[in-house]
Amino acid sequence: MNFGTVASFVLAAGVAALPTIVQAQRMPYGAGITLEQARKTVAAAQTEQRKMNMPTGVAIAVLDSGCNLVLLERLDNTNLGGIQIAQDKAYAACAFRLNTKGAQDRLTKGGDGMILLQLHRMVAVEGGEPIIADGKTIGAIGVSGGSSEQDAQIAKAGAEAIK
Numbered sequence: 001m002n003f004g005t006v007a008s009f010v011l012a013a014g015v016a017a018l019p020t021i022v023q024a025q026r027m028p029y030g031a032g033i034t035l036e037q038a039r040k041t042v043a044a045a046q047t048e049q050r051k052m053n054m055p056t057g058v059a060i061a062v063l064d065s066g067c068n069l070v071l072l073e074r075l076d077n078t079n080l081g082g083i084q085i086a087q088d089k090a091y092a093a094c095a096f097r098l099n100t101k102g103a104q105d106r107l108t109k110g111g112d113g114m115i116l117l118q119l120h121r122m123v124a125v126e127g128g129e130p131i132i133a134d135g136k137t138i139g140a141i142g143v144s145g146g147s148s149e150q151d152a153q154i155a156k157a158g159a160e161a162i163k
Contacts, residue, residue: 026097026098027097027130027132027135027136027137028135028136028137029065029097029136029137029138030065030133030134030136030137030138031065031136031138032064032065032066032068032070032138032139033062033063033064033065033070033131033133033138033139033162035070035071037131037133037138037139037162038062038070038071038139039071040161040162041062041071041131041141041158041159041161041162042060042062042071042073042158043161044157044158044160044161045058045060045141045143045154045155045157045158045161046060046073046075047157048153048154048157048158049075049146049154052146052150052153052154054145054146054150055077056077056078056079056145056146057074057075057076057077057078057145058075058078058082058086058143058144058145058146058150058151058154059072059073059074059075059078059082059083059085059086059087059143059144059145060072060073060074060075060086060141060142060143060154060158061083061086061087061089061090061141061142061143062090062131062139062140062141062158063087063090063091063094063139063140063141063142064138064139065094065136065137065138065139067090067091067094067095067140069087070139072086072087075145078145079144079145081144082144082145083144085123085127085142085144086127086142086143086144086145087142088123088142089123089125089127089128089142089143089144089151089155090128090140090141090142091123091128091140091142092122092123092124092128092142093128093129093130093140093141093142094130094137094139094140096122097130097137098130099126099128099129099130099152099155099156100123100124100125100126100127100128100129100142100152101126101152103122103123103124104124104125104126104148106124123142125148125151126148126149126151126152126155127142127143127144127148127151127152127154127155128140128141128142128143128155129141129142129152129155129156129158129159130159131158131159131162132159132162132163133162133163138162140159141155141158141159142155143155143158
């Protein structure tokens with residue numbers, strides 16, 4: 001079997017597996033999050049992070065429904081790598097319309113979940129949440145800098161600020 005055939009098979013399997021990943025959580029895209037809403041999202045996420053008394057800061061990225069960056073905040077004492085990771089988590093949550101915890105759980109199970117490793121910009125690590133308003137995906141938030149569980153808790157707080 002040549003490389004092109006293998007690559008085509010992997011891509012087809014990934015596309016076929018994707019609907020089962022997000023079936024229960026898929027919301028249609030809506031108008032993009034506004035800057036005011038993004039600021040509200042980041043403020044709620046920062047409040048949650050302060051409550052947790054974390055020794056390091058976090059990066060918080062908010063994307064609109066077209067998966068374009070609207071707002072990025074890097075708190076003091078945040079690892080520089082967290083800046084891109086927060087954006088990548090937000091992108092995965094936006095593009096695939098799922099929280100990245102669901103992708104992490106599927107990947108952890110192995111088997112056909114391993115196909116997630118081949119999907120472009122899929123980040124299967126907690127900390128990415130779609131932002132839903134009026135039953136539509138208006139954007140996503142990604143958080144990086146703490147543990148996966150901490151990032152997820154902060155991202156959920158931010159996403160829920162818009163509901």
